[in-house]
Amino acid sequence: xxxxxxxxxxxxxxxxxxxxxxxxxxxxxxxxxxxxxxxxxxxxxxxxxxxxxxxxxxxxxxxxxxxxxxxxxxxxxxxxxxxxxxxxxxxxxxxxxxxxxxxxxxxxxxxxxxxxxxxxxxxxxxxxxxxxxxxxxxxxxxxxxxxxxxxxxxxxxxxxxxxxxxxxxxxxxxxxxxxxxxxxxxxxxxxxxxxxxxxxxxxxxxxxxxxxxxxxxxxxxxxxxxxxxxxxxxxxxxxxxxxxxxxxxxxxxxxxxxxxxxxxxxxxxxxxxxxxxxxxxxxxxxxxxxxxxxxxxxxxxxxxxxxxxxxxxxxxxxxxxxxxxxxxxxxxxxxxxxxxxxxxxxxxxxxxxxxxxxxxxxxxxxxxxxxxxxxxxxxxxxxxxxxxxxxxxxxxxxxxxxxxxxxxxx
Amino acid sequence: xxxxxxxxxxxxxxxxxxxxxxxxxxxxxxxxxxxxxxxxxxxxxxxxxxxxxxxxxxxxxxxxxxxxxxxxxxxxxxxxxxxxxxxxxxxxxxxxxxxxxxxxxxxxxxxxxxxxxxxxxxxxxxxxxxxxxxxxxxxxxxxxxxxxxxxxxxxxxxxxxxxxxxxxxxxxxxxxxxxxxxxxxxxxxxxxxxxxxxxxxxxxxxxxxxxxxxxxxxxxxxxxxxxxxxxxxxxxxxxxxxxxxxxxxxxxxxxxxxxxxxxxxxxxxxxxxxxxxxxxxxxxxxxxxxxxxxxxxxxxxxxxxxxxxxxxxxxxxxxxxxxxxxxxxxxxxxxxxxxxxxxxxxx
Ligand code: SF4
Ligand SMILES: [Zn+2]
Ligand SMILES: [Zn+2]
Numbered sequence: 001x002x003x004x005x006x007x008x009x010x011x012x013x014x015x016x017x018x019x020x021x022x023x024x025x026x027x028x029x030x031x032x033x034x035x036x037x038x039x040x041x042x043x044x045x046x047x048x049x050x051x052x053x054x055x056x057x058x059x060x061x062x063x064x065x066x067x068x069x070x071x072x073x074x075x076x077x078x079x080x081x082x083x084x085x086x087x088x089x090x091x092x093x094x095x096x097x098x099x100x101x102x103x104x105x106x107x108x109x110x111x112x113x114x115x116x117x118x119x120x121x122x123x124x125x126x127x128x129x130x131x132x133x134x135x136x137x138x139x140x141x142x143x144x145x146x147x148x149x150x151x152x153x154x155x156x157x158x159x160x161x162x163x164x165x166x167x168x169x170x171x172x173x174x175x176x177x178x179x180x181x182x183x184x185x186x187x188x189x190x191x192x193x194x195x196x197x198x199x200x201x202x203x204x205x206x207x208x209x210x211x212x213x214x215x216x217x218x219x220x221x222x223x224x225x226x227x228x229x230x231x232x233x234x235x236x237x238x239x240x241x242x243x244x245x246x247x248x249x250x251x252x253x254x255x256x257x258x259x260x261x262x263x264x265x266x267x268x269x270x271x272x273x274x275x276x277x278x279x280x281x282x283x284x285x286x287x288x289x290x291x292x293x294x295x296x297x298x299x300x301x302x303x304x305x306x307x308x309x310x311x312x313x314x315x316x317x318x319x320x321x322x323x324x325x326x327x328x329x330x331x332x333x334x335x336x337x338x339x340x341x342x343x344x345x346x347x348x349x350x351x352x353x354x355x356x357x358x359x360x361x362x363x364x365x366x367x368x369x370x371x372x373x374x375x376x377x378x379x380x381x382x383x384x385x386x387x388x389x390x391x392x393x394x395x396x397x398x399x400x401x402x403x404x405x406x407x408x409x410x
Numbered sequence: 411x412x413x414x415x416x417x418x419x420x421x422x423x424x425x426x427x428x429x430x431x432x433x434x435x436x437x438x439x440x441x442x443x444x445x446x447x448x449x450x451x452x453x454x455x456x457x458x459x460x461x462x463x464x465x466x467x468x469x470x471x472x473x474x475x476x477x478x479x480x481x482x483x484x485x486x487x488x489x490x491x492x493x494x495x496x497x498x499x500x501x502x503x504x505x506x507x508x509x510x511x512x513x514x515x516x517x518x519x520x521x522x523x524x525x526x527x528x529x530x531x532x533x534x535x536x537x538x539x540x541x542x543x544x545x546x547x548x549x550x551x552x553x554x555x556x557x558x559x560x561x562x563x564x565x566x567x568x569x570x571x572x573x574x575x576x577x578x579x580x581x582x583x584x585x586x587x588x589x590x591x592x593x594x595x596x597x598x599x600x601x602x603x604x605x606x607x608x609x610x611x612x613x614x615x616x617x618x619x620x621x622x623x624x625x626x627x628x629x630x631x632x633x634x635x636x637x638x639x640x641x642x643x644x645x646x647x648x649x650x651x652x653x654x655x656x657x658x659x660x661x662x663x664x665x666x667x668x669x670x671x672x673x674x675x676x677x678x679x680x681x682x683x684x685x686x687x688x689x690x691x692x693x694x695x696x697x698x699x700x701x702x703x704x705x706x707x708x709x710x711x712x713x714x715x716x717x718x719x720x721x722x723x724x725x726x727x728x729x730x731x732x733x734x735x736x737x738x739x740x741x742x743x744x745x746x747x748x749x750x751x752x753x754x755x756x757x
Contacts, residue, residue: 082667082714083704083714084663084666084667084670084701084704084705084714085663085667088700088704166575166576167574167575167576167577168552168574168577169552169575169576169577169578170577193533193551193552193553193554193577194553196553196557197553197556197557198557198560198700200560201553201556201557201560204556204568204569204570205556205569207568207569207570208569208570208574211570212570213565213568213570213571214568214570214571215565215566215568215571218566218571218572218573219571220542233542236541236542236573237541237573237574237575238572238573238574238575239570239573240542240573
């Protein structure tokens, strides 16, 4: 057996032996499917269920799985081998916010890809096809930093504060926030009313929080053939208020105007020049949408559309719409990082720093680092490393081993 | 007097819980209705018009009493249950729901809310609100809203285009009536009772006539849908399962999964498959639909394939194996091969 995999398995098993208070069993866990992925084996163990928390703890303390998932759905027969036989009874509403789905400047610094056909390398998000040979097969190394995790965090906060609480009326106690252990956050809603919703209904919810399919006509933006266009008002609830705030935000920091791709250069110039006076009129009550000469209906729509995109939350749609989704168990460890999949609330979320608050391993160990980017963990900066046999703190070693950029020498 | 208003209400909303309770109290038998030519006549026109136009022929109280109206609905539903055609049931449900909607418009805001709460367990409140120059009459919990409008395609019904506050979608009166209509339709589609002939003589005659008409319509529909599917090329195991279904025999989970995934994979749509299941003794539209749709996966990309022959052999679903089976290991492979041979030359 591979020494690296064996080492990770033992470390995880030992962790679960000594610490498991953090494991949060979801409500009605006896009705949920549990699934496990391994360090030392391919494939997954699926369709298992537990009637006692102790059984689960004993199992993972023995087996040291790399990843532990449970189903957002409840089933009459959670351990039936095929989906149609499980007899679905409802599912939590979940949102997955992952830096993978955000385009961020830091990715250029820490993400890499390698074309498996021709060995062309590049930085940032992998291209659709290899620029050299056109192949679609890549090896990727995705890293994370404060910047991308902060971006994911603010999306999670946005979903909760802009949508779930005010518009959907979901109460704090029904919301669980979880750090994914890697590059993002999960938001779980246990609200009774959402349980029976099917996939199509959940897609509507995703469309709502991301502003997809939004028609301005229904949100206060009325086209008028002449005179002053009537615009969205911050005092009306729902999306209208968000659009109005989004538009104001654009004129508050006029550098944003240049990001609106559908505007002509001349229009951008006019809007930037007049930003302050436009903003002043928007601040009136009711707001006055007075546009300078040269800004017609089309430009106006482009601005409003940009506001929608800014205000909408970026979530991974398939996770929410899949009513059989498996999701990480809070209190488990992420096999690619060794980070704790940590349960948070609104208060702890604000201050949460995965690079120190999700670290569970103590001590140090010797590993061989093949090649790793620079990063910081705990309060320490680690420079890029290459082909070095070095003694590292255990949490750092496990991160590098999990990411596959280091090994334990035979 | 009280009885009168009760019957009046029940005739308007014959699918409602209170109408059903009243029918039970009145304890009318099919035998009694059999003697009521008016009720049978009205049931006939309700059903035939539904089948043709998806509109209900129920008159706005011209010719018939409320009592006749109520019993005509009752006997019509017995017919729909007995005929076991999903296509027919849908048309009838649509027509009856549209009829209800016409009455909804005339109800008070409070009455509408009460109807929704009692019959559908909805969180619907009368709540006059004025936002940006628009009048809203009700608010409905978003989960109820989504479940009811799942089949709506117009942009204006998308949740993102609704005003939502604290978990409630604001609705105008017309919207409320429209959403309620969808709930009535869903109720009528999913409320399937096991009914089997024979019936009292007049109803029996009505039933037989109706069955011929409905079969004719569904055959036409089926031929349009099944155009490219060649049932003669189905392997023996699948043919056997289809035979069992036609006879209304109960199927095991594995058998249902096998037949459903097979039919989906050869291109049959969910509704047509549902139609095949209608005869099952334990049929429940909502469950069956859910299962089929799950096997179908999202957006037509079939998620599951039927089990391979080896598995079907071990679960005893492989029956009457024939000579073509020697060359294949999967029922779908059988179909693909055989189809090439059978395919009509015309296309
Ligand atoms: S061998 Fe396969 S295709 Fe033929 S009857 Fe048996 S299960 Fe069906
Ligand atoms: Zn290449
Ligand atoms: Zn980053």
